[in-house]
Amino acid sequence: MIIIIYRESFLSVSEKDQFEEQLSVEIRFCINSDGYILECNKKGQALVERYGPYFLHFFPDHTACEAKDYLDAIMKSDDIVSALLCDKLSDRDLGTLYNGISKDGKIILVGYRTQMFTHLAGEIVHELRNPLTVIKGFIQLCGYTKEYDKYQPVILSEIDRMYTILENFLTLSLRKSKCQRMNPDEVCKSLISLLSAECVVNKVRLDYDIAYSESVCKIDLDKIKQVMINLLRNALEAFDEHTGEKKIMFRGSVEDNGYRFSLIDNGPGMETDVLNNLGKPLFTTKAKGTGIGLSLCKKIIADHQGTFCISSVNGKGTTVSFFLPFVSP
């Protein structure tokens, strides 16, 4: 059974005028996989009375194909965000209208951004309050002791942390994507400079092996950089005193129909229960983690029509990779 929140753009303009009042609020349907409406709210009832109990019959001929594709897409979709949120949202907990997403019959079509934001906003306020308290304390201390040099690194690192939290939050917001066709190996080269600076500062050896590619992918470079920064930070934060020489390998490889970007670390890896929990929203094992990093990476890669993969051997290290499909040049 699927709950559909009606997507306004599928109605023709004239229909919109006629049903303006209905469309200004949520119209909810509960449908089966054939598109037969099992239940709906009051606003939905108005459409059912007029067009009958089949969801697809609501659409004028010229949008029928689009509507069918939409229905098929949400039936099949395994959108990572819905996967992430299916634990959190129950049928009763539907948020504000945004769009449709689905997962194997147990569908939730929700204003997930609203839901997520309400939740995240609380988290973010909470997360930002901690570094602010630390910064305030240290600045007060500087006032008493006049030892500015001593406290400056802590203050700066807390400010950096606040930037990270805000950056992540912004990426989850509705910022438009700026995709362009790019050679993936060129992308790798621009990522290397980013990775090497952080590795030098953290005394980690960085190796790389980038395969040349004639084909191109559609890439929003800023976002892919953000994925890399998140993955790199995870690797750096994972290293502990048991890791001998800390090493990170960055690999770019050509595969069938696409290009794979991999980041391999020789850190402690993950225990099975950590691996099982990855992908749950806000899951973290770190005292100061927000648990947004990987969810964000997965979302960005899904927006690129790519796939995301994590493998980890406890005690040996972790490999995180993502695959971006080639597009015609």
Ligand SMILES: Nc1ncnc2c1ncn2[C@@H]1O[C@H](COP(=O)(O)OP(=O)(O)OP(=O)(O)O)[C@@H](O)[C@H]1O
């Ligand atoms: N390379 C890695 N090696 C070991 N564990 C990892 C690695 N990458 C991720 N993890 C585990 O996955 C968890 C979730 O990572 P995620 O990036 O989503 O959140 P976080 O790093 O805890 O917080 P933040 O939102 O600040 O990134 C981490 O807390 C950590 O336990």
Ligand SMILES: [Mg+2]
């Ligand atoms: Mg992280």
